[in-house]
Every structure is written in structure tokens, then in C-alpha cells.
Amino acid sequence: MIETLLRYNTNAPRYTSYPPANLFKPAVSANETERIWKDSNSLNPQNLSFYFHVPFCVKRCLFCGCTSETLHDENFRNQYFAAVHKEMDQKLAWISNDRKVTQVHFGGGTPTSVPLVELEKLLQKLRDRFEFADHAELAIEINPATLTEEMLRTLASFGFNRASYGIQDFNPETLKIIGRDPSLMPVKDLLELSRELGFHGLNLDLVYGLPGQTAKSFFASIERAIEASPDRVALFSYAHVPWMRPEQKKLEEYHLPDAHTKMEFFLKAREMFKTAGYVEVGMDHFVKPTDSLAIATQNGALHRNFQGYCTRETTGQVYAFGSSGISQFDNAYLQNVHAVSEYIKRIEANEMTEIRCHELSANERILRNTIERLMCNNRLCVTAEERAVLADGWDRLTALESEGLLTKVSDNEVIATELGRLVIRYLAAKLDPLVQNKKTEGVFSKTI
Ligand SMILES: C[S@@+](CC[C@H](N)C(=O)[O-])C[C@H]1O[C@@H](n2cnc3c(N)ncnc32)[C@H](O)[C@@H]1O
Ligand code: SF4
Structure with missing residues (x-):
């Protein structure tokens, strides 16, 4: 289990705010x-x-x-x-x-x-x-x-x-x-x-x-x-x-x-x-x-x-x-x-x-809110509007199902698995366009 978790030991924001x-x-x-x-x-x-x-x-x-x-x-x-x-x-x-x-x-x-x-x-x-x-x-x-x-x-x-x-x-x-x-x-x-x-x-x-x-x-x-x-x-x-x-x-x-x-x-x-x-x-x-x-x-x-x-x-x-x-x-x-x-x-x-x-722009408020919900509840159910704003981020997140980090409950809801909740910052970062656009590189501590 530890070897698997270490694969997700990347630098990521702690998301006490969005944006960091x-x-x-x-x-x-x-x-x-x-x-x-x-x-x-x-x-x-x-x-x-x-x-x-x-x-x-x-x-x-x-x-x-x-x-x-x-x-x-x-x-x-x-x-x-x-x-x-x-x-x-x-x-x-x-x-x-x-x-x-x-x-x-x-x-x-x-x-x-x-x-x-x-x-x-x-x-x-x-x-x-x-x-x-x-x-x-x-x-x-x-x-x-x-x-x-x-x-x-x-x-x-x-x-x-x-x-x-x-x-x-x-x-x-x-x-x-x-x-x-x-x-x-x-x-x-x-x-x-x-x-x-x-x-x-x-x-x-x-x-x-x-x-x-x-x-x-x-x-x-x-x-x-x-x-x-x-x-x-x-x-x-x-x-x-x-x-x-x-x-x-x-x-x-x-x-x-x-x-x-x-x-x-x-x-x-x-x-x-x-x-x-x-x-x-x-x-x-x-x-x-x-x-x-x-x-x-x-x-x-x-x-x-x-x-x-x-x-x-x-x-x-x-x-x-x-x-x-x-x-x-x-x-x-x-x-x-x-x-x-x-x-x-x-x-x-x-x-x-x-x-x-x-x-915060309207889109950033949606990002802040969805990231916070995921980090606090280890699950996330999004509305159609939120999903449209998350765009590729939602696809990146849900793709983690194949790695055993989450389970898709429906098209718009995911639950982090036991493994996923241990690296929840990694999951949250998938929703974050700043991470995808490499705006956060070299700035944050490791997730573990
Ligand atoms: C602002 S400090 C206040 C605590 C108080 N001044 C004390 O020393 O007991 C809040 C907490 O941040 C945590 N902290 C500070 N530096 C840290 C670091 N480099 N890594 C992880 N946690 C840290 C510590 O657990 C600390 O108690
Ligand atoms: S330097 Fe020591 S006493 Fe001061 S805030 Fe940090 S942990 Fe607390």
C-alpha cells in the first residue's frame, strides 16, 4: 500500500484557499x-x-x-x-x-x-x-x-x-x-x-x-x-x-x-x-x-x-x-x-x-467550492453548471477510478476510496487548472 501511495507524492497546494x-x-x-x-x-x-x-x-x-x-x-x-x-x-x-x-x-x-x-x-x-x-x-x-x-x-x-x-x-x-x-x-x-x-x-x-x-x-x-x-x-x-x-x-x-x-x-x-x-x-x-x-x-x-x-x-x-x-x-x-x-x-x-x-471570478468560486467539498467530505457530487466549469478537470479526476483512487457513483458523483482519501490533495489537484497550467510548480510542499 505504501509503495502505491508514494506514487502520488507530488508537490501540490494544501488548498486552504483557492487560489492558493x-x-x-x-x-x-x-x-x-x-x-x-x-x-x-x-x-x-x-x-x-x-x-x-x-x-x-x-x-x-x-x-x-x-x-x-x-x-x-x-x-x-x-x-x-x-x-x-x-x-x-x-x-x-x-x-x-x-x-x-x-x-x-x-x-x-x-x-x-x-x-x-x-x-x-x-x-x-x-x-x-x-x-x-x-x-x-x-x-x-x-x-x-x-x-x-x-x-x-x-x-x-x-x-x-x-x-x-x-x-x-x-x-x-x-x-x-x-x-x-x-x-x-x-x-x-x-x-x-x-x-x-x-x-x-x-x-x-x-x-x-x-x-x-x-x-x-x-x-x-x-x-x-x-x-x-x-x-x-x-x-x-x-x-x-x-x-x-x-x-x-x-x-x-x-x-x-x-x-x-x-x-x-x-x-x-x-x-x-x-x-x-x-x-x-x-x-x-x-x-x-x-x-x-x-x-x-x-x-x-x-x-x-x-x-x-x-x-x-x-x-x-x-x-x-x-x-x-x-x-x-x-x-x-x-x-x-x-x-x-x-x-x-x-x-x-x-x-x-x-x-x-x-x-474571485464566478468560475474560481466554483473551483474553490468543489475543491473544498472534495477535500472535506472525500466525495463530490457536482451540478451540471459546476461540471461545465470543471470541464477537463472533471474528466481528469474521474479517470483516477482506473487507479483505484475513487469510485464513480454516477456521472456526476465520485467517492474517494480508502487509498484516494490518503492522497486527497492529489485528487483535488486534478480539478485545478493552475496545476495543469504548471502555475504551481516548485512552490508547494510534497503531499506526503
Ligand atoms: C502558528 S503555529 C502556532 C502554534 C504555537 N505557536 C506553538 O508553537 O505551539 C500552528 C501549527 O503549525 C504547525 N506547523 C508549523 N510549521 C510546520 C511545518 N513546517 N510543517 C508542518 N506543520 C507545521 C505546528 O503543528 C504548529 O503547532
Ligand atoms: S516558531 Fe515555534 S512557537 Fe513560533 S509559531 Fe512556530 S511553532 Fe509556534
């Missing part, structure tokens, strides 16, 4: 940007999601592909948050406040690496202007290496109710190689305390394929994760992209598991999670059957964006603030400049922060 972020078009004028934000008010979904990027970490981990910088001095940090407030002052006025907030997500970087009151001030600004839905999801990404009990209590008192903890691996040697410290609190206790404080949908991030990982150490880590009893686990394939993240070059001095070993790791870990009662969600998540993501999967209501898998119920159009943040509207994506100092400089000079803007 590095193929968004350049920014448009300030007036056009304002128009796009305002247009989103009349589009669906009507509920509001907000994303705040906190681009700081106490220290950078060598494996990391995220956009962050080591924590600068207090003055620089204050300048950053002043800039985010100024960006909000300008742009929140463009969003109708008859719409309700169902989700706020703080990502990074490490949002808990800054004084937590900064996060509360941003939340307060939203609360001053918008009504929050009952049970709105307030989510935060946390590196548990620097999280104390007191900090967690403070976050709960601000209304946070969902946390994602970056564990990566439990093995101290692997952590040392990638430049990370272990969780301050034992992870099991951390999850128990989180629940006591009202958090739910608790997630652990784990990564397979890291340098120094052996079968023994990795499966021991999976056992530790299962013992801790998270609601969700995101099991990411280590993306080695030294051309984008030069620090990762250092990891080549250690033994990096090859694609075959990585697949073995994934398949065995998948088995372990399933045996422990977890349900497979999307291409790399395992969740308890009672978790909202499992229920959404069952109902075909799973959704995916830059913040990960989510449910259609909670996730609205996403309004992003801060450096590198990507707003995700029904008809457009807009991305802010990555470098923190450049973001601050532009805000202070009253210049636009966007470096990219991509308004």
Missing part, C-alpha cells in the same frame, strides 16, 4: 479595497469571523513554517498593537454591525507570548461595535511551553473557550532538535484544567516526519497524546521548505524520515487514533465522535479555511487584522504585508497594508 495564497493577484487601490470590504456585507455567510495575527514568539522553532518573529522589545510590541487598533478603527467601520460575531481566532506566532491584556483590548473593541452570538467561539493558538495556569485562567476570564496547543512531539530529543521546550504543565493536566475553565474543542497539534523521530519515539508520542484525551488532534506532515524557511536547512544535519517512513508513521498513528475511538476528519485530523467537527463531517457541513477545519455554523466570512493576516470573503481574499515593521510603518503613514487582493 502565493498565487493571489497584487493589491488594488485603497478605494477598491474599501469597496471589497463593504461588498462583503451583502454576501453570505452573514455571520462574522475575525482573525488576529500575533506575529511574535518567545523564540523561533527551527521547523516552523508560520509567519512570526522573535519577541522584540516592549516598545516595538506596543507599536504593533497600536497599529492593529488603528487598522481596526478604519476597517471595522466598513462592516455592518447588524451582523453577529460567531468566531474570533487569535493565531500566530504565539498569541500568548504578549501581555494577555493586549488580546482582551482587541476583543473589547469588537464587543464595543458588534453583538456576539450565543456560544460564539473564541479560539486561541497556544505554545504550552510558556503557558502557566494563571495565564490560562486569565484567558478563560476574557471569554476564550477554544484552545489549540502546539505539542508537535512529546519526545524531548526531537523537541531539542527543533528548538522547542516541552509543555510547562503535563499535557493531560493542561487539558483537564482547560475543560474545567470552560474550554471545549481542545486540540493538540502533532507533526510527523520531524528530524530525530523514530518509529519507537513517534508511536510513544501518539500514545501520550491519546492518554491526554484531547477532543481533536491535528496530525501534520512536516513540510520541509528550506527555500522559503532557510532555518530549516539546519535540520538536514539530522536524520529526516523519508517519505516511506512518514507514510508508515501516519498510517500507524491513524490506526491508533481510530482504535482509541477517534474519527478521521479531513486529511489530517482525528476528533472525538461527539466533537462538532465529527458531527459536521457526518452532515457534510465541514468547512476549511486558513484557520483549519471548522463548521459552517460558526465560520462566517473572515475579517483579518495584523501583519500577514488574510481576510477571506465570499468573493475575495486580501492579504496584509508580512513583515511586522513594514506593517507598522504603513499604518503609521496611513498607507494601505494589503499586498495582495484576489477577487
Whole structure:
């Protein structure tokens, strides 16, 4: 089975957006940007999601592909948050406040690496202007290496109710190689305390394929994760992209598991999670059957964006603030400049922060929607209109039946086989004209 899967180990987008972020078009004028934000008010979904990027970490981990910088001095940090407030002052006025907030997500970087009151001030600004839905999801990404009990209590008192903890691996040697410290609190206790404080949908991030990982150490880590009893686990394939993240070059001095070993790791870990009662969600998540993501999967209501898998119920159009943040509207994506100092400089000079803007054509919306449905549900049933837009893409996809990657249920419906769902990015790429026109070559990580 592994040999067969490796045949599909090609470079392909992860499809957290369509088109992929590095193929968004350049920014448009300030007036056009304002128009796009305002247009989103009349589009669906009507509920509001907000994303705040906190681009700081106490220290950078060598494996990391995220956009962050080591924590600068207090003055620089204050300048950053002043800039985010100024960006909000300008742009929140463009969003109708008859719409309700169902989700706020703080990502990074490490949002808990800054004084937590900064996060509360941003939340307060939203609360001053918008009504929050009952049970709105307030989510935060946390590196548990620097999280104390007191900090967690403070976050709960601000209304946070969902946390994602970056564990990566439990093995101290692997952590040392990638430049990370272990969780301050034992992870099991951390999850128990989180629940006591009202958090739910608790997630652990784990990564397979890291340098120094052996079968023994990795499966021991999976056992530790299962013992801790998270609601969700995101099991990411280590993306080695030294051309984008030069620090990762250092990891080549250690033994990096090859694609075959990585697949073995994934398949065995998948088995372990399933045996422990977890349900497979999307291409790399395992969740308890009672978790909202499992229920959404069952109902075909799973959704995916830059913040990960989510449910259609909670996730609205996403309004992003801060450096590198990507707003995700029904008809457009807009991305802010990555470098923190450049973001601050532009805000202070009253210049636009966007470096990219991509308004989706009607055909691109259909492509985005069909690729997302295939990636979330491992099946795809298309309308006549969608099939006409997919054109050759639909033929390329359905031709994979002869390779055992999918089954054709009818002329307009396919279901990925067990084999196909393990390489779902490969299937999705068949629908993508950008891949066929070689616009994505040399840009993306391997699918395994
Ligand atoms: C923005 S980070 C936030 C986590 C938090 N700062 C921490 O360190 O715990 C989100 C997650 O992306 C994943 N990640 C980062 N770099 C990766 C890479 N090169 N390959 C695969 N996953 C990666 C990690 O699992 C990480 O927890
Ligand atoms: S893994 Fe987390 S703490 Fe480490 S560099 Fe990436 S964002 Fe920062």
C-alpha cells in the first residue's frame, strides 16, 4: 500500500484557499479595497469571523513554517498593537454591525507570548461595535511551553473557550532538535484544567516526519497524546521548505524520515487514533465522535479555511487584522504585508497594508467550492453548471477510478476510496487548472 501511495507524492497546494495564497493577484487601490470590504456585507455567510495575527514568539522553532518573529522589545510590541487598533478603527467601520460575531481566532506566532491584556483590548473593541452570538467561539493558538495556569485562567476570564496547543512531539530529543521546550504543565493536566475553565474543542497539534523521530519515539508520542484525551488532534506532515524557511536547512544535519517512513508513521498513528475511538476528519485530523467537527463531517457541513477545519455554523466570512493576516470573503481574499515593521510603518503613514487582493471570478468560486467539498467530505457530487466549469478537470479526476483512487457513483458523483482519501490533495489537484497550467510548480510542499 505504501509503495502505491508514494506514487502520488507530488508537490501540490494544501488548498486552504483557492487560489492558493502565493498565487493571489497584487493589491488594488485603497478605494477598491474599501469597496471589497463593504461588498462583503451583502454576501453570505452573514455571520462574522475575525482573525488576529500575533506575529511574535518567545523564540523561533527551527521547523516552523508560520509567519512570526522573535519577541522584540516592549516598545516595538506596543507599536504593533497600536497599529492593529488603528487598522481596526478604519476597517471595522466598513462592516455592518447588524451582523453577529460567531468566531474570533487569535493565531500566530504565539498569541500568548504578549501581555494577555493586549488580546482582551482587541476583543473589547469588537464587543464595543458588534453583538456576539450565543456560544460564539473564541479560539486561541497556544505554545504550552510558556503557558502557566494563571495565564490560562486569565484567558478563560476574557471569554476564550477554544484552545489549540502546539505539542508537535512529546519526545524531548526531537523537541531539542527543533528548538522547542516541552509543555510547562503535563499535557493531560493542561487539558483537564482547560475543560474545567470552560474550554471545549481542545486540540493538540502533532507533526510527523520531524528530524530525530523514530518509529519507537513517534508511536510513544501518539500514545501520550491519546492518554491526554484531547477532543481533536491535528496530525501534520512536516513540510520541509528550506527555500522559503532557510532555518530549516539546519535540520538536514539530522536524520529526516523519508517519505516511506512518514507514510508508515501516519498510517500507524491513524490506526491508533481510530482504535482509541477517534474519527478521521479531513486529511489530517482525528476528533472525538461527539466533537462538532465529527458531527459536521457526518452532515457534510465541514468547512476549511486558513484557520483549519471548522463548521459552517460558526465560520462566517473572515475579517483579518495584523501583519500577514488574510481576510477571506465570499468573493475575495486580501492579504496584509508580512513583515511586522513594514506593517507598522504603513499604518503609521496611513498607507494601505494589503499586498495582495484576489477577487474571485464566478468560475474560481466554483473551483474553490468543489475543491473544498472534495477535500472535506472525500466525495463530490457536482451540478451540471459546476461540471461545465470543471470541464477537463472533471474528466481528469474521474479517470483516477482506473487507479483505484475513487469510485464513480454516477456521472456526476465520485467517492474517494480508502487509498484516494490518503492522497486527497492529489485528487483535488486534478480539478485545478493552475496545476495543469504548471502555475504551481516548485512552490508547494510534497503531499506526503
Ligand atoms: C502558528 S503555529 C502556532 C502554534 C504555537 N505557536 C506553538 O508553537 O505551539 C500552528 C501549527 O503549525 C504547525 N506547523 C508549523 N510549521 C510546520 C511545518 N513546517 N510543517 C508542518 N506543520 C507545521 C505546528 O503543528 C504548529 O503547532
Ligand atoms: S511553532 Fe509556534 S512557537 Fe515555534 S516558531 Fe512556530 S509559531 Fe513560533
